[in-house]
Amino acid sequence: MASIKITLSMLLFLTIFTYSQAKLRHHKETEMTLYYKDYAGGPNATSIPIPGPSTGPLNFTMFGAMFVVDDPAVEDIEDASAPIIARGRGVYIISALDGSHAQLLMSVVFINGKYKGSTLEIQGSYAQFEPVAEAAVVGGTGKFRLARGYATYEILSYDPVSGYSVTRSNITVLHY
Numbered sequence: 810m811a812s813i814k815i816t817l818s819m820l821l822f823l824t825i826f827t828y829s830q831a832k833l834r835h836h837k838e839t840e841m842t843l844y845y846k847d848y849a850g851g852p853n854a855t856s857i858p859i860p861g862p863s864t865g866p867l868n869f870t871m872f873g874a875m876f877v878v879d880d881p882a883v884e885d886i887e888d889a890s891a892p893i894i895a896r897g898r899g900v901y902i903i904s905a906l907d908g909s910h911a912q913l914l915m916s917v918v919f920i921n922g923k924y925k926g927s928t929l930e931i932q933g934s935y936a937q938f939e940p941v942a943e944a945a946v947v948g949g950t951g952k953f954r955l956a957r958g959y960a961t962y963e964i965l966s967y968d969p970v971s972g973y974s975v976t977r978s979n980i981t982v983l984h985y
């Protein structure tokens with residue numbers, strides 16, 4: 810009986826100890842800037858409309874239009890040979906009746922550099938025609954487990970003929 814009691818209280822102690830260790834770990838803050846290269850059309854499109862019930866061609870101001878995106882992202886847009894360090898993969902659904910906002914559900918999938926193998930999960934109502942849009946970082950995996958933060962988006966250039974655009978995204982994230 811006595812030995813069982815000791816074992817139980819030790820277990821309890823261990824549980825409390827592990828739990829408070831986890832609580833005491835401090836957050837790190839990481840900031841980064843990524844430049845997404847989006848090709849909305851052409852033979853190597855990185856963003857395509859998902860056929861839906863809407864009539865007529867889908868476009869970025871049509872309520873209910875859905876797009877799936879797999880944009881390469883670099884850390885330096887001036888350097889044409891900068892490696893692709895992440896891909897912005899997810900869906901973009903025009904969720905405002907007037908076409909002003911899109912629901913953004915995006916994973917930033919790091920494929921190179923020090924965050925390779927980790928992801929950030931981004932979600933929000935994206936004010937697509939504002940000079941600066943913002944969405945929440947709601948989580949992450951790998952080095953970004955338990956992440957939270959925010960990401961800003963600014964369209965730096967857009968070529969309506971080729972459909973090519975560059976979007977700058979500054980990400981601030983708290984994680985362990």
Ligand SMILES: *[C@@H]1O[C@H](CO)[C@@H](O)[C@H](O)[C@H]1NC(C)=O
Pocket residue numbers: 851852853
């Ligand atoms: C599309 O990708 C292919 C294969 O990577 C490449 O050979 C071609 O030049 C690209 N075309 C354009 C217009 O970028």
Ligand SMILES: *[C@@H]1O[C@H](CO)[C@@H](O)[C@H](O)[C@H]1NC(C)=O
Pocket residue numbers: 867868869870871872
């Ligand atoms: C996009 O769709 C909206 C809503 O149907 C329409 O009013 C607008 O003219 C379309 N724009 C283009 C460029 O096709």
Ligand SMILES: *[C@@H]1O[C@H](CO)[C@@H](O)[C@H](O)[C@H]1NC(C)=O
Pocket residue numbers: 842941961962963978979
């Ligand atoms: C994003 O970061 C760049 C480079 O540091 C900076 O020039 C720009 O003002 C930032 N944008 C926002 C919306 O904070």
